[in-house]
Amino acid sequence: MSAAVEEISANQYDERVLGAETPVVLDFFSTECPPCEALAPKYEAVAEQFAGKVRFLKIFRQGNRELATRLGVSGSPTLLFFKSGREVGARMTGEDIKRSALKSAVEALLP
Amino acid sequence: MSERYDVAIIGAGPAGLTAGIYAARARLRTIVLDESVPGGQVKTTHKVSNYPGFPEDVHGSELSAAFARQAERFGARIRRSVEITAHDLSAFVKTLELDESETVEARAVIVATGAKPRPLGVPGEDTFKGRGISYCATCDGAYFEGKDIHVIGGGNSAVEEALFLTQFARSVTIVHQFEQFQAEPASVGEALTNPKIRVLFGHEPRAFHGETALEALEVEALRTRERKRLQTDGVFVFVGMVPRTDLLARYVELAPGGYVETTDAMETRIPGVYAAGDIRVKRFRQITTAVADGTIAALAAQKYLR
Ligand SMILES: Cc1cc2nc3c(=O)[nH]c(=O)nc-3n(C[C@H](O)[C@H](O)[C@H](O)COP(=O)(O)OP(=O)(O)OC[C@H]3O[C@@H](n4cnc5c(N)ncnc54)[C@H](O)[C@@H]3O)c2cc1C
Numbered sequence: 299m300s301a302a303v304e305e306i307s308a309n310q311y312d313e314r315v316l317g318a319e320t321p322v323v324l325d326f327f328s329t330e331c332p333p334c335e336a337l338a339p340k341y342e343a344v345a346e347q348f349a350g351k352v353r354f355l356k357i358f359r360q361g362n363r364e365l366a367t368r369l370g371v372s373g374s375p376t377l378l379f380f381k382s383g384r385e386v387g388a389r390m391t392g393e394d395i396k397r398s399a400l401k402s403a404v405e406a407l408l409p
Numbered sequence: 410m411s412e413r414y415d416v417a418i419i420g421a422g423p424a425g426l427t428a429g430i431y432a433a434r435a436r437l438r439t440i441v442l443d444e445s446v447p448g449g450q451v452k453t454t455h456k457v458s459n460y461p462g463f464p465e466d467v468h469g470s471e472l473s474a475a476f477a478r479q480a481e482r483f484g485a486r487i488r489r490s491v492e493i494t495a496h497d498l499s500a501f502v503k504t505l506e507l508d509e510s511e512t513v514e515a516r517a518v519i520v521a522t523g524a525k526p527r528p529l530g531v532p533g534e535d536t537f538k539g540r541g542i543s544y545c546a547t548c549d550g551a552y553f554e555g556k557d558i559h560v561i562g563g564g565n566s567a568v569e570e571a572l573f574l575t576q577f578a579r580s581v582t583i584v585h586q587f588e589q590f591q592a593e594p595a596s597v598g599e600a601l602t603n604p605k606i607r608v609l610f611g612h613e614p615r616a617f618h619g620e621t622a623l624e625a626l627e628v629e630a631l632r633t634r635e636r637k638r639l640q641t642d643g644v645f646v647f648v649g650m651v652p653r654t655d656l657l658a659r660y661v662e663l664a665p666g667g668y669v670e671t672t673d674a675m676e677t678r679i680p681g682v683y684a685a686g687d688i689r690v691k692r693f694r695q696i697t698t699a700v701a702d703g704t705i706a707a708l709a710a711q712k713y714l715r
Contacts, residue, residue, distance in 0.1 A: 331548050332452040332470065336445035339490040343508075360551070370622035372643060373539040373549040391539030392548075393445060393453075394525065397492050397508060 302345035303354045308365040311357075316383040318353055321407035325356040326366060328374040333393040337375045340397040344404060352404055381407055414438045414486075416710050417505060417515035419656065421477065421487055422449020423696045424686025425521035427703030428710075429480035429487070432519075435711045439485040440513060442505070446489050448473025449523045450650075450687075451696060453547045455573040458595075460696050469547070472696075498660055498682050517681045517710040520657055520669075521703060524650035524687040524694070529561065533617030534646075541623025541643050546570040549645075550577045556642035559584055559626055561614055567647035568592040568600050574645065575605040582607045582639070584614060584628055617644070652688045664690045675706035683710055 303325075306314050315322050325341055327334040345354035359366050359374055369378065377390040377400070387403060416432045418425045421443035432439040446452065454469030463472075477487055488507070495506035498518055505513045526544035528534055534542060543549040550573065558578045560571040563585030569592070571581050583600070588610045590597045600606050609628070615636060616627040625638045652667045661678050664670050668690040675683040685702035687694045 328548070328551065330470075332446050332448065332473075333545070333548055336490050340492075366552070370540045372541050372552045372622065373543050373545075374552075376539045389539055392544065396444065397490075398494065 302349050303342055303356055306355050306357055308357070308362040311365055314353075314355060315380055318380070318383075320351060320353050321404075322353045322355060322380040323404060323407075324378045324380065325354070326359045326371050326374055326376045326378075327356055328359045331374045333395075334375045336393070337395055340395070340400060341377075344397060344400050347401070348404055352407055377403075379403060379407055411504075411512040411514055412440075414440045414513060414515040415714055416440075416517045416519060416707070417442065417503065417513055418485075418519045418521060419443075419493065419505075420449065420521035420523055420653075420686070421445075421447035421489075422521060422523045422686060422699065423451055423476060424523070424699040424703040424706075425449070425519065426476040426480050427700040428519045428521060428685060428707040429485035429703075430476075430483060431704055431707035432710065433480060433483035433485035435707070436484075437711060437714065439480075440515070441480065441485055441487045442491055442493065442507070442513070443487070443489055444492050447477035447487055449699075451476075453545050455547045455570070457696065493656065496656065498657075499679055501681070503681065517683070517714055519675075519683045519685055519703075519706045519710060520677075520688065521685045521699075521706075522653040522656060522688055523699075524652050526646065527649045527651045529614055529646055529648060531614055531616055533619075533623075537617050537619060537623040537644075540621065541619065541641075542617065543643065543645050544647075546573050546645055549643075550574050553578050553643045555579050557640070558582070558643040558645065559639065559641050560645045560647065561585075562647035562649075563587060563590045563592065563610075564647065564649065565592045565596065568596045570645060570647055571606060572596065572600055572603065575603055578605065578643075580605055580607060582609055584609045584612050584626075586611070586613045586631060614644075650687065650694075654688050657682075657684065657688070673705075674709040675702055676709060681710075681713055 415437035451469040452473040456466040612628040618625040683706040685706040686699040
């Protein structure tokens with residue numbers, strides 16, 4: 299696992315996501331989910347590119363069901379984008395999350 | 410940096426991986442590129458019952474992994490999660506740029522980019538994608554443990570995936586536009602006798618509603634034109650596929666529906682460029698027909714390269 303992407307659990311959500319000083323990308327993933335496997339290397343590559351500017355986190359859906367339900371997340375992978383404690387932009391979900399599209403979405407988080 | 414191959418195969422579904430097996434066994438330097446992990450549509454199909462050689466059902470993910478291992482065993486290189494960011498297929502030596510950073514060169518290219526789920530195209534679909542609407546039962550089924558969900562469609566995929574979803578959901582209502590299913594009788598029989606499955610024939614979805622997540626599916630009865638809102642925890646859409654021909658569209662004229670026309674040797678109009686699998690104009694799109702296309706494309710490419 300690359301150091302650029304850190305795994306959190308629901309009890310860290312308030313502090314690590316909502317309370318973060320930098321923009322945050324949060325990836326809800328599951329096991330036995332080929333689209334999640336496909337996203338992982340792209341997510342890490344983009345995370346490395348933006349290291350220090352944007353935080354890339356991931357959260358295991360099966361272990362954090364309540365948070366997923368509360369956020370209305372019903373599929374894996376789902377990427378949520380946060381800035382100053384608020385969700386911004388469109389979520390990205392499902393099989394065809396392109397690396398270039400993710401990069402553009404992350405760039406949009408920066409000033 | 411640029412790497413040279415004899416054959417570059419775009420798409421690691423059944424067609425592309427089979428082409429990879431044949432090309433690699435022919436001792437061609439072979440690379441298979443996929444923006445996802447290998448397997449194509451098969452990797453997320455929960456079980457396959459009609460692929461010969463498996464008298465018991467085989468999980469789609471296992472079959473996919475086996476295809477990939479077999480291609481790799483003979484020396485095909487498989488690159489996962491790569492995006493083709495630029496390409497030139499019309500030249501004698503074809504070039505593909507990967508993730509804006511590497512270049513692959515090959516004299517023959519086999520395009521096997523398959524198909525992806527067809528969206529319904531009704532209001533609310535984009536909003537609730539990933540918030541209650543899904544196109545992949547194996548990926549997202551577990552989110553609907555104990556829930557009441559709907560499946561849209563009435564072909565093989567819809568009926569098979571509805572059966573799979575009964576493992577998780579409390580009830581699965583299949584909404585289908587016609588008065589009967591278009592699926593194989595074997596799975597239709599299973600669905601109609603499954604206590605968790607209900608069926609709403611003669612109805613079409615018209616809209617999705619909800620606050621932050623999906624709450625209701627609006628359907629129209631086709632005979633009476635009457636509309637009603639059905640409470641739902643989730644909707645799985647299986648209403649067919651659309652070919653992924655964006656890459657080829659620049660080089661060839663696409664047939665109606667976006668499919669690619671080929672000769673029976675899988676040749677497109679561009680010398681050295683082949684198309685195989687679900688992206689082709691053909692009558693039946695199955696794993697068996699995709700692997701047949703992949704075989705033919707690789708053998709034809711081998712001849713072309715000689
Ligand atoms: C739910 C479901 C159940 C099914 N069940 C069965 C069954 O039981 N039996 C059966 O015979 N058939 C079944 N099918 C049909 C079967 O899966 C397809 O006919 C078959 O997978 C087609 O193979 P393919 O290689 O042509 O394309 P695909 O399987 O679609 O593979 C195409 C690959 O290309 C990749 N790709 C696409 N565009 C690009 C790009 N630009 N760059 C890089 N890579 C790209 C994709 O990521 C994908 O991996 C089912 C289909 C579905 C959806």
